[in-house]
Amino acid sequence: MGKGGAVADRVPVSIPAEARALSKRPEALGLPRGSSQSKVYNELLRRAAVQVTQDERSKRRRAIYAEYEKDPERQAAITILASEALQALQS
Amino acid sequence: MTNDDWNAELSQVGLIPILANPSTLEQAYATLLPEGAAVAAKLVVSKPPLQKPSLVGSFKRDITATELVLVEDDLRDFLQLTTLLQTTPKVPSKVAHAELYPQWGEIYYGPKIDEEIKRFIVVSPDSWNALSNTVVAMRTTTKKKARVHEFPFIQNGRVQACCGDASSLRRAALKVTARLADRPDPAMLVLADKVAIARGLVEVYDLHDALARAGVIVKPDGTL
Numbered sequence: 001m002g003k004g005g006a007v008a009d010r011v012p013v014s015i016p017a018e019a020r021a022l023s024k025r026p027e028a029l030g031l032p033r034g035s036s037q038s039k040v041y042n043e044l045l046r047r048a049a050v051q052v053t054q055d056e057r058s059k060r061r062r063a064i065y066a067e068y069e070k071d072p073e074r075q076a077a078i079t080i081l082a083s084e085a086l087q088a089l090q091s
Numbered sequence: 092m093t094n095d096d097w098n099a100e101l102s103q104v105g106l107i108p109i110l111a112n113p114s115t116l117e118q119a120y121a122t123l124l125p126e127g128a129a130v131a132a133k134l135v136v137s138k139p140p141l142q143k144p145s146l147v148g149s150f151k152r153d154i155t156a157t158e159l160v161l162v163e164d165d166l167r168d169f170l171q172l173t174t175l176l177q178t179t180p181k182v183p184s185k186v187a188h189a190e191l192y193p194q195w196g197e198i199y200y201g202p203k204i205d206e207e208i209k210r211f212i213v214v215s216p217d218s219w220n221a222l223s224n225t226v227v228a229m230r231t232t233t234k235k236k237a238r239v240h241e242f243p244f245i246q247n248g249r250v251q252a253c254c255g256d257a258s259s260l261r262r263a264a265l266k267v268t269a270r271l272a273d274r275p276d277p278a279m280l281v282l283a284d285k286v287a288i289a290r291g292l293v294e295v296y297d298l299h300d301a302l303a304r305a306g307v308i309v310k311p312d313g314t315l
Contacts, residue, residue, distance in 0.1 A: 054311075057311060057312065058096050061094070061096040061097070061312075062096045062099060062100050064237045064239055064241075065096060065097050065099075065100035065101050066100045067237065068100075068101060068236065068237070068255075069100055069101050069102060071234075071236070073204070073205065073232060073234050074103075074253075074256075076204050076205045077204045077209075077230060077253075077256060078102070078103045078136060078138065078256075080202050080203070080204050081136050081202075081230075081256060081258045082103075082135075082136060082137050082138055082144065082145075082146070082258075083144075084202055084258065084259075084260050084261065084264055085135035085136060085137060085146065085258050085259055085260075086144075086146060087261055087264075088133070088135065088225040088258075088259035088260055088261050089108060089133060089135065089146070089259070091224050091225060091261050
């Protein structure tokens with residue numbers, strides 16, 4: 001690793017049992033049967049990173065939306081807008 | 092069509108109705124399903140299913156992945172998101188029409204909410220607005236909302252648009268007039284504001300994949 005703390009592309013890790021079990025079934029990850037272990041673990045790691053990012057995003061959004069749910073102006077607006085929407089659909 | 096985080100937390104949802112007998116104009120903005128035509132041009136907000144007075148009743152079936160792609164693409168195109176969110180945003184052209192009609196990207200006085208006449212931004216395209224008796228519009232607010240794409244700051248930060256409240260309104264519900272004195276001031280949005288609203292609509296309806304299919308990459312907010 002160079003100066004400045006750049007992130008390394010390869011690090012030694014302990015492999016959890018769940019990951020090890022999956023490494024024997026690459027097709028479960030959409031990889032061809034017989035794919036190398038490094039390909040399997042790379043795909044597992046990529047999927048985990050995507051999932052964690054999505055979960056963080058979801059948590060953040062839900063907190064924002066929960067606040068909007070309590071917004072009195074929104075509560076008044078939806079009644080009017082839903083009524084207008086029904087008239088729009090009937091017109 | 093609103094994203095599932097929205098649907099989980101809010102007692103309002105964004106819907107595309109399925110019409111049994113769509114008009115020729117509606118068909119131009121619709122995906123044909125076994126149940127009828129899902130008309131993106133009639134996007135509405137509603138209380139959630141079974142919550143009175145909801146536009147939605149009981150669950151019928153899950154839309155297939157293929158059907159969802161088509162409906163999402165319709166909504167993307169109807170809201171003109173590809174044009175606005177490409178690297179160099181473009182303003183869609185105006186449509187000439189003999190009669191006055193509510194125009195895309197312009198602001199009109201609309202229905203009263205809490206005894207106050209509210210301002211609405213038209214987000215449906217002029218190709219629809221010129222010929223239809225409904226438009227899709229969203230309200231704006233000066234009351235502070237979260238600083239996220241779904242509530243973009245517009246008009247030099249004075250106002251926020253409520254992208255998740257975009258819904259069909261009858262033309263008659265908006266004060267459409269040639270007299271600028273009878274219109275909100277300002278009556279039009281600058282391009283940057285239109286782009287910000289487009290970005291907000293992508294977040295509300297999770298249309299990132301739909302944009303990618305059109306060759307425009309917009310990463311979901313906060314993702315890598």
